[in-house]
Amino acid sequence: MKKALEMKHISKRFGGVHALRDVCYDVYAGQVNILMGENGAGKSTLMKVLSGAILKDEGDIYIEGEKVSIITPHDALSNGVAMIYQELNVVPQMTVEANMSLGKEAVAKFGFVKQKQLIADAQQLLDSYGIDIRADMEVSQLSLAERQMLEIAKALAANAKIIVMDEPTSSLTAKETEGLFQIIRRLTSKNCTIIYISHRMEEVFEIGNHVAVMRDGELIGNWPIEEVDQQKLISYMVGRTIDNLYPKETVPIGDVVLEVEHLSKENMYQDISFSVRQGEILGLSGLVGAGRTEIGMSIFGAIQPDSGEIKLHGKPVNIKSPVDAIQEKIAYIPEDRKSLALDLRAKISHNIALVNLDELCGLFNFISKEKESRLCQQQIKKFRIKTPSDSLPVSSLSGGNQQKVVLGKWLAQDLDVLILDEPTRGIDVGSKEEIHKLIVQLARQNLAIILISSELPEILGMSDRILVMCEGEMAGIFDADKVDQEVIMAYSVGAIKQYEQEELQ
Secondary structure: OOEEEEEEEEEEEEOOEEEEEEEEEEEEOOOEEEEEEOOOOOHHHHHHHHHOOOOOOEEEEEEOOEEEOOOOHHHHHHOOEEEEOOOOOOOOOOEHHHHHHOOOOOEOHHHOEOHHHHHHHHHHHHHHOOOOOOOOOEHHHOOHHHHHHHHHHHHHHOOOOEEEEEOOOOOOOHHHHHHHHHHHHHHHHOOOEEEEEOOOHHHHHHHOOEEEEEEOOEEEEEEEHHHOOHHHHHHHHHOOOOOOOOOOOOOOOOOEEEEEEEEEEOOOEEEEEEEEEOOOEEEEEOOOOOOHHHHHHHHOOOOOOOEEEEEEOOEEOOOOOHHHHHHOOEEEEOOOHHHHOOOOOOEHHHHHHOOOHHHHEOHHHOEOHHHHHHHHHHHHHHOOOOOOOOOOEHHHOOHHHHHHHHHHHHOOOOOOEEEEEOOOOOOOHHHHHHHHHHHHHHHHOOOEEEEEOOOHHHHHHHOOEEEEEEOOEEEEEEEHHHOOHHHHHHHHOOOHHHHHHHOOO
């Protein structure tokens, strides 16, 4: 089988950390080459070496058998390599065509840009790959999925032969993901080579032709997809067998802590009522846009409901802001940790201190560096945050370790209610297992927990009860051990009567 790319004996160090160690990675032409591994395994570092974002210390790169020198992103593009990052790199105020031709505009006489020709050429390229967006549209009008397609179009416009996609479906719906997969299949049918970084097992077997696994900066192996299964990949990634990704234990359920009664918010959710007890994990399930996140944010005071009541320990509470919620011992860990839960440029220690300032203040209300350091080291140890120093910016950490910083920050507080919104999204299986175990420990400590998740195995595996949302309304509440994925999905899409008759009677 023809190799589009060979990376031979690639090594990279950051100070005392060996991020890549003698990696030899082959990529096959016209195929979807999956690249997997835990957060911090070295996947992104290897791809940044390929894309010219960072310099390798040792090793060689060959494209179609010829040795190439890639020192800058421009070198990578010149050699037909384009990388699409999770944080999409588009200019919202410009048109689709302008984004596609940025930096390489065709110029007519007297320095004028050939605008009509550029738009026509861009539209032709979009149409040839079945990318259903207009070249003259402003990017600000595009959905997230359409912006993802634009990134692919930008790579094609730059004549990329190898396209690297880093977690491209992390924020896409199931329908949008299938649309992306159709584009990828068209690309490979035209002999474009894809390197696809993903944590999602179902995607690996649906779209992949080859799968490579990295662990601790080394390449563990590279196989045709038919030679591996899910369990093998997990064991290769974490270096051990994970027999139970969802380590839910039976925990004594105590008194009611949180009650939500007839909560409504126009265009978000209607007439929502439920309760959560000490030690209980209530799963909140439903399709994207069903209102799950909005309910969590309303309990936390970030969204004000139009009507309804929230009670804690049987007493009504007036939560007008997150500050009120924190005072009531409620914490909310948002889905988008990078923009809503962390200051990526700040130190790890500063992030952990952020909601604990009252406890860290010393004389004259100045923050005690000694107290801050003690708290930070305590949380780093407790949550097994992998970092050589608490003085590093949070942006230097892997996704799983960033999530642990968020958990460490909030769980330094004395809490009664913890709302977790997609706590394991974009996190490798090893970190997922750790976070799931932590959730069980918190339930054992009598916290009332609301777990919002799009992953049905996670909802079923970690919840005591499951509240299913459908288009802003409650479709039903079930004991987790009395339903399966098919039933939950049926309620999520509104097929209630059929399943009430056929499955639940």
